[in-house]
Amino acid sequence: xxxxxKRLAGHEAIRVKGWLAAHKWLILRRLSQVMFLLVFLxxxxxxxxxxxxxxxxxxxxxxxxxxxxxxxxxxxxxxHLPELTAIVGALIVMAVYAVIGGRVFCSWVCPINPVTxxxxxxxxxxxxxxxxxxxxxxxxxxxxxxxxxxAVTGTIAWEVVNxxxxxxxxxxxxxxxxxxxxxxxxxxxxxxxxxxxxxHVCPVGAFYGLIGTKSLLRVSAVNRSACxxxxxxxxxxxxxxxxxxxxxxxDGASPLILxxxxxxxxxxxDVCAVDVFAFTHRCDTYVKNDEQLADKAA
Amino acid sequence: xxxxxxxxxxxxxxxxxxTARMAGGCVVAGSALAYxxxxxxxxxxxxxxxxxxxxxxxxxxxxxxxxxxxRDCPYDTLSLAELGVDGPATGTPFFTxxxxxCEMCEDVPCVAACPTGALDPSLTNIDDARMGxxxxxxxxxxxxxxxxxxDVCYRVCPVIDEAITLELSHNVRSGHxxxxxxxxxxxxxxxxxxxxxxxxxxxxAIKVLPVRLARGRSADHYRKGWEEKDARGAPVVEGIIDxxxxxxxxxxxxxxxxxxxxxxLKLPGVKP
Numbered sequence: 001x002x003x004x005x006k007r008l009a010g011h012e013a014i015r016v017k018g019w020l021a022a023h024k025w026l027i028l029r030r031l032s033q034v035m036f037l038l039v040f041l042x043x044x045x046x047x048x049x050x051x052x053x054x055x056x057x058x059x060x061x062x063x064x065x066x067x068x069x070x071x072x073x074x075x076x077x078x079x080h081l082p083e084l085t086a087i088v089g090a091l092i093v094m095a096v097y098a099v100i101g102g103r104v105f106c107s108w109v110c111p112i113n114p115v116t117x118x119x120x121x122x123x124x125x126x127x128x129x130x131x132x133x134x135x136x137x138x139x140x141x142x143x144x145x146x147x148x149x150x151a152v153t154g155t156i157a158w159e160v161v162n163x164x165x166x167x168x169x170x171x172x173x174x175x176x177x178x179x180x181x182x183x184x185x186x187x188x189x190x191x192x193x194x195x196x197x198x199x200h201v202c203p204v205g206a207f208y209g210l211i212g213t214k215s216l217l218r219v220s221a222v223n224r225s226a227c228x229x230x231x232x233x234x235x236x237x238x239x240x241x242x243x244x245x246x247x248x249x250x251d252g253a254s255p256l257i258l259x260x261x262x263x264x265x266x267x268x269x270d271v272c273a274v275d276v277f278a279f280t281h282r283c284d285t286y287v288k289n290d291e292q293l294a295d296k297a298a
Numbered sequence: 299x300x301x302x303x304x305x306x307x308x309x310x311x312x313x314x315x316x317t318a319r320m321a322g323g324c325v326v327a328g329s330a331l332a333y334x335x336x337x338x339x340x341x342x343x344x345x346x347x348x349x350x351x352x353x354x355x356x357x358x359x360x361x362x363x364x365x366x367x368x369r370d371c372p373y374d375t376l377s378l379a380e381l382g383v384d385g386p387a388t389g390t391p392f393f394t395x396x397x398x399x400c401e402m403c404e405d406v407p408c409v410a411a412c413p414t415g416a417l418d419p420s421l422t423n424i425d426d427a428r429m430g431x432x433x434x435x436x437x438x439x440x441x442x443x444x445x446x447x448x449d450v451c452y453r454v455c456p457v458i459d460e461a462i463t464l465e466l467s468h469n470v471r472s473g474h475x476x477x478x479x480x481x482x483x484x485x486x487x488x489x490x491x492x493x494x495x496x497x498x499x500x501x502x503a504i505k506v507l508p509v510r511l512a513r514g515r516s517a518d519h520y521r522k523g524w525e526e527k528d529a530r531g532a533p534v535v536e537g538i539i540d541x542x543x544x545x546x547x548x549x550x551x552x553x554x555x556x557x558x559x560x561x562x563l564k565l566p567g568v569k570p
Contacts, residue, residue: 080416156358
């Protein structure tokens, strides 16, 4: 392996844009994750009850109900018709993520994301091989299996093992042995499958992905003609299969990353030294100097 | 399907293999999950669900484990089961009567907080709650049944004189005292656990058990003859005749012998 491929992804961006600009979205994302934890924790810690409950279901300022739509869907297929409060809460959540991108939940809210990001960071440093890489559609299959098990057993099946809600609930209400489960996810990502949990297995992410299929907020490779093939975006992207179509723009393909697998984490924007990527909306198909790209391809 | 002898296209072959592989994997993973789910169903006897909780099987389909009931409980009675520490299904709300009983708030805030109806919103009167049923499980150690006047379970009962009454009987041991036996009436017991919490013994003699353990159930076709007779004002079966009891003496309805008593069964129109 050559020295350049071993080099830290984003090295060039840090040199050109400065460290802060090359970590802008990452920092914002970490702040968002901390914020979403803190709003739930200031209640039990300091008695400031802005938000009560957990990610599975919460009440904000005593009025706004929010419900995890997948948990509620499992409840429905298990044969329980929920009260209106929970249904309204799930509809609000679904409406928001349908606009900003379903998997924004994964990268900006989910408490397991820092765990698997940490595992990936260590995985990179230790130079492990990528390990078991099941197809990306695996998580959709698992989602189907989870719903089937819920229907057959008449319970909200995934909540028995779901590390997302178990970790979040653990932090807010008491961990018990939830650390062991979180540790297992970390190890799974570190030694069994690179980016395994969030990228291949988690049915929660798969479900949010489905919600965000037609989301408005998207990343666009608007400046793709400037791409110098450094591959840093591929190195940092947790769902790197979403990039090529938009970046390479073969046959005048849209510069928008339209795959619902994209988590809108914005890390590709950070690490690109020539600012290829930018956040935009799904109708914005503008491409800067696209004729140059055509020349390059020719 | 292609005609026999004609190989199926590689894409089709790949699609079929992938699908079969995924489906197989999902059956294995799904079975494991179903096993875990089944395992999580067993609710320990001492873990009581909040007021208005649906029957356990329905509850596990309805409770999203958000903990809003826990937060709105003003007495910190409820808690969410922690993974690998508490017995109930992970993240579901419960309380242990001996530690913190339910104070039976009149506005039932836990039920009002539940967004899904896992705690049935039709429960508006806390006296209708059936979190369990108190049972005087240890009649040998209960101080009242030993002939002492402890009475604590009776005194603390929020539904005093209805859910728990003191029934007097002769104290055979001392010969001249009464035994004030605490008796639970399941029709009125909410299962709040005040009695169990307050029992003065190191291990409570009265305990709140899940209704399934605490109670039997009468067969649907059973009729109580004495009630039917009262309701009808006549014997339920026509043409019944009252024969005299053969054995004279105490404990029979032979009034001529000492210790005889008035017969309970009195047939209308029949002279003894």
